[in-house]
Amino acid sequence: MYRLYDYLPSGNGYKARLVLKHLQIPYELVPVDIKAGESRTPEFLDKNPNGRIPVLEVPGKGFVAESHAIIAFLAEGSDLFPAEAFDRARMWQWMCFEQYHIEPNIGTVRFWLASLGKTRAELGDKLIEKKKSGYAALDLLEHELRERTYLAGERYSLADIAVFAYTHIAHEGGFDLAPYPRVRAWCDRVCSQPRWRPISEA
Amino acid sequence: MYRLYDYLPSGNGYKARLVLKHLQIPYELVPVDIKAGESRTPEFLDKNPNGRIPVLEVPGKGFVAESHAIIAFLAEGSDLFPAEAFDRARMWQWMCFEQYHIEPNIGTVRFWLASLGKTRAELGDKLIEKKKSGYAALDLLEHELRERTYLAGERYSLADIAVFAYTHIAHEGGFDLAPYPRVRAWCDRVCSQPRWRPISEA
Numbered sequence: 001m002y003r004l005y006d007y008l009p010s011g012n013g014y015k016a017r018l019v020l021k022h023l024q025i026p027y028e029l030v031p032v033d034i035k036a037g038e039s040r041t042p043e044f045l046d047k048n049p050n051g052r053i054p055v056l057e058v059p060g061k062g063f064v065a066e067s068h069a070i071i072a073f074l075a076e077g078s079d080l081f082p083a084e085a086f087d088r089a090r091m092w093q094w095m096c097f098e099q100y101h102i103e104p105n106i107g108t109v110r111f112w113l114a115s116l117g118k119t120r121a122e123l124g125d126k127l128i129e130k131k132k133s134g135y136a137a138l139d140l141l142e143h144e145l146r147e148r149t150y151l152a153g154e155r156y157s158l159a160d161i162a163v164f165a166y167t168h169i170a171h172e173g174g175f176d177l178a179p180y181p182r183v184r185a186w187c188d189r190v191c192s193q194p195r196w197r198p199i200s201e202a
Numbered sequence: 203m204y205r206l207y208d209y210l211p212s213g214n215g216y217k218a219r220l221v222l223k224h225l226q227i228p229y230e231l232v233p234v235d236i237k238a239g240e241s242r243t244p245e246f247l248d249k250n251p252n253g254r255i256p257v258l259e260v261p262g263k264g265f266v267a268e269s270h271a272i273i274a275f276l277a278e279g280s281d282l283f284p285a286e287a288f289d290r291a292r293m294w295q296w297m298c299f300e301q302y303h304i305e306p307n308i309g310t311v312r313f314w315l316a317s318l319g320k321t322r323a324e325l326g327d328k329l330i331e332k333k334k335s336g337y338a339a340l341d342l343l344e345h346e347l348r349e350r351t352y353l354a355g356e357r358y359s360l361a362d363i364a365v366f367a368y369t370h371i372a373h374e375g376g377f378d379l380a381p382y383p384r385v386r387a388w389c390d391r392v393c394s395q396p397r398w399r400p401i402s403e404a
Contacts, residue, residue: 049342050299061288066302069294073287085275086263092271097252099301100268140251 002027003057011165012067013054087153094159105134107166110173145182204229205259213367214269215256289355296361307336309368312375347384
């Protein structure tokens with residue numbers, strides 16, 4: 001059985017959990033308290049030298065780190081993986097976009113404010129810069145959703161799961177989704193998928 | 203024929219060019235002068251609303267942005283794509299690592315210093331932070347290469363191309379590769395691949 005080393009409030013871990021649940025793949029969750037330093041112990045660094053969750057342990061094979069590598073591994077050949085090559089390319093495009101523009105901005109701001117309890121004053125210009133980049137990513141997402149129901153092809157895929165993870169909790173980092181009606185409607189479509197579960201559920 | 207919208211000094215564009223050349227796929231290169239704002243024109247934004255190169259035009263289908271999405275699309279099923287699922291997962295892991303830890307640090311510092319001609323004094327703390335993160339990425343790469351010849355499985359793959367692109371020109375951003383003998387030996391192995399070509403070649 002797969003073992004997922006994870007921290008439940010993590011949007012990156014949530015991507016893996018959403019895929020495991022959607023595909024009804026049994027797994028054992030091993031909680032890692034990243035705030036208590038549990039992802040930086042020698043034992044954990046043997047699993048992922050980069051000291052980050054989530055990590056998937058594949059029996060008889062080893063460990064896979066990086067949320068998008070984990071979900072690609074789990075979902076290849078499933079209904080979450082577009083059958084057509086060009087749609088798969090667009091899926092990868094959105095996953096890369098998420099990793100570069102959404103997670104490091106919307107995800108990081110949420111982590112600073114909601115998990116680490118830092119204040120706006122303390123963060124200063126760093127916060128302003130990340131908020132600006134986060135809103136630019138939301139602008140682009142809103143723009144792209146004007147002509148599509150899901151992000152890659154016309155079916156729910158890993159692209160939706162990857163982008164949804166931090167977008168739907170953007171408000172926890174102080175982002176206002178009110179000016180993004182298409183993003184909100186698309187989030188609702190993700191939440192209505194079979195076996196969808198809220199973040200922070202093992 | 204594929205059309206690649208690209209800026210020759212770009213390491214991200216280079217990833218796509220290395221794959222196209224390795225796989226002997228004919229393509230037309232359309233130069234985009236990003237320093238002259240050519241990736242922010244309305245015409246270019248129709249191709250990639252994110253205003254970045256490289257972009258691959260796929261005849262009869264449309265446009266693919268994001269270097270790793272482009273190279274995945276081009277290389278699926280080829281010798282650059284590991285045949286075994288776990289090796290593919292490790293390939294994705296390295297591509298994600300590159301996008302999160304190498305490109306935004308080593309790639310960005312090179313862009314600031316070598317392309318935009320900014321000075322160290324001007325960049326201040328931002329530069330110090332990115333140098334620190336870039337060296338941490340190199341430390342991890344050196345560590346991982348202690349027990350492998352290539353990054354995913356035991357064959358040259360997209361993982362090597364993706365990580366190589368900015369690593370081998372790290373010195374242009376002022377990074378010193380002298381303390382990284384395994385990284386340098388691995389760069390030499392990449393350069394010795396069939397049809398390998400230097401960056402900035404169309």
